[in-house]
Amino acid sequence: MHPRKHIEIPTFARKFQHLDMRFPKYYLAAVTAFLIWGFFSFGLKPLHEYPSLDILFYRIFFCAPIMTIITLLFRRNTIIETRGILRQMPSAQKKKLLLLTFGSALLLMANWFIFIYVMNHISVSAASFAYLVCPILTTVFAYFILKEKLASLQWASVGLSVLGCMLLSYNNFTTIIYSLMVAATYALYLIMQKKITGIDKFLLLNVQLIIIALILLPFYPAYSGPVPQAASFYGYISIIAVLFTIIPLFLNLYALKGISSSSVGILLYINPIIGFLLSAFYYNEEITLFQIAAYSLILVSILLFNVRSFVKSTT
Incomplete structure (x- = not known):
C-alpha cells in the first residue's frame, strides 16, 4: 500500500479559504441590509397620502409584537442566557446598559420619523442624500467616541465623500438640514450599538422596539389620523415591518459584531x-450633472475605504 501523498493547496486557494472564514460573514450582513434599505421607497412611497406620524405608529406597533413573538417562541435560551449575564453585571454597568438602550431607542424613533417625512413629503433623492451624509458622520463619531483608527487611504475616502456631499448640497440648503437630522440620529444610533457588548443583538433590537412602542402608545389617540380602512395600507406596513425593518436592522447589528462602525458607516452608501x-x-426626479459627479465620487470613496480591509483579510 502506498503512503498517502500530501496534497499541497495552491496559494490562491489558501487565500480563498482564509477570505471565506474571515471576510464575508459580517460584510455580507451589512451589504445585504443596505441593499434592502436601498429599495425602501417601494414600500414607503405607496403610503405617501398617509401622515408620516401614522406610518411611524403602525410600523412600530407591527414590528414590536412580531419580534416579541419570535423571541418568546424561538429564542427562550437567549432570554435565559441574557438574564444570567445581567445578574452577574455590576450595577454601574447595568445602569450604563439601560441608558444606552433607552437612548438608542429614542434615536431610532427620531430617525424613522424624520426619514419617513423626507421620503414622502420632500423627495426620494433628499432621503438618499440623508444617508450620504450619515457615513461621514458615523466615521467621525467613531473616531472621536469609539477611538477607531483610520488609515490614510480611509481618510482620503472620507475626504472624497465630503467633496461629493458638498456637490450635492449646491443650491439646496433645505435638503442639507433634513439630511443632517436623519444622518446624525442614525450615525449616533450605530455608535451606541457598538458600545453595547455582551447582549444578543436580536434581543437588544426587540427591547428597543418595545421601548419605542411604549413611548408612542400614549400619543396615538391624540395624534393619529382616522384608522386606515384600506387593506393595502396594512399590507405595505407588514412589508415595511418585516422586510425593511426587522431583517435589515438585525443584519446591521450583527455586522457590528465583526466589523468597525466606520466600515459599516461607509457601506451605508x-x-x-x-x-x-x-x-x-x-421616479423620474430631476437629476443634475453635479449629482452624477457627486455620486461617482462617493462610489469611489466606498471602494477606497474598504480595499484595505479586503486586502488584510486575504493575506
Missing part, C-alpha cells in the same frame, strides 16, 4: 446610491 438611481430612473 450602498443605500443612497440605489435610492439615487431609483429617483432618477424610476
Whole structure:
C-alpha cells in the first residue's frame, strides 16, 4: 500500500479559504441590509397620502409584537442566557446598559420619523442624500467616541465623500438640514450599538422596539389620523415591518459584531446610491450633472475605504 501523498493547496486557494472564514460573514450582513434599505421607497412611497406620524405608529406597533413573538417562541435560551449575564453585571454597568438602550431607542424613533417625512413629503433623492451624509458622520463619531483608527487611504475616502456631499448640497440648503437630522440620529444610533457588548443583538433590537412602542402608545389617540380602512395600507406596513425593518436592522447589528462602525458607516452608501438611481430612473426626479459627479465620487470613496480591509483579510 502506498503512503498517502500530501496534497499541497495552491496559494490562491489558501487565500480563498482564509477570505471565506474571515471576510464575508459580517460584510455580507451589512451589504445585504443596505441593499434592502436601498429599495425602501417601494414600500414607503405607496403610503405617501398617509401622515408620516401614522406610518411611524403602525410600523412600530407591527414590528414590536412580531419580534416579541419570535423571541418568546424561538429564542427562550437567549432570554435565559441574557438574564444570567445581567445578574452577574455590576450595577454601574447595568445602569450604563439601560441608558444606552433607552437612548438608542429614542434615536431610532427620531430617525424613522424624520426619514419617513423626507421620503414622502420632500423627495426620494433628499432621503438618499440623508444617508450620504450619515457615513461621514458615523466615521467621525467613531473616531472621536469609539477611538477607531483610520488609515490614510480611509481618510482620503472620507475626504472624497465630503467633496461629493458638498456637490450635492449646491443650491439646496433645505435638503442639507433634513439630511443632517436623519444622518446624525442614525450615525449616533450605530455608535451606541457598538458600545453595547455582551447582549444578543436580536434581543437588544426587540427591547428597543418595545421601548419605542411604549413611548408612542400614549400619543396615538391624540395624534393619529382616522384608522386606515384600506387593506393595502396594512399590507405595505407588514412589508415595511418585516422586510425593511426587522431583517435589515438585525443584519446591521450583527455586522457590528465583526466589523468597525466606520466600515459599516461607509457601506451605508450602498443605500443612497440605489435610492439615487431609483429617483432618477424610476421616479423620474430631476437629476443634475453635479449629482452624477457627486455620486461617482462617493462610489469611489466606498471602494477606497474598504480595499484595505479586503486586502488584510486575504493575506
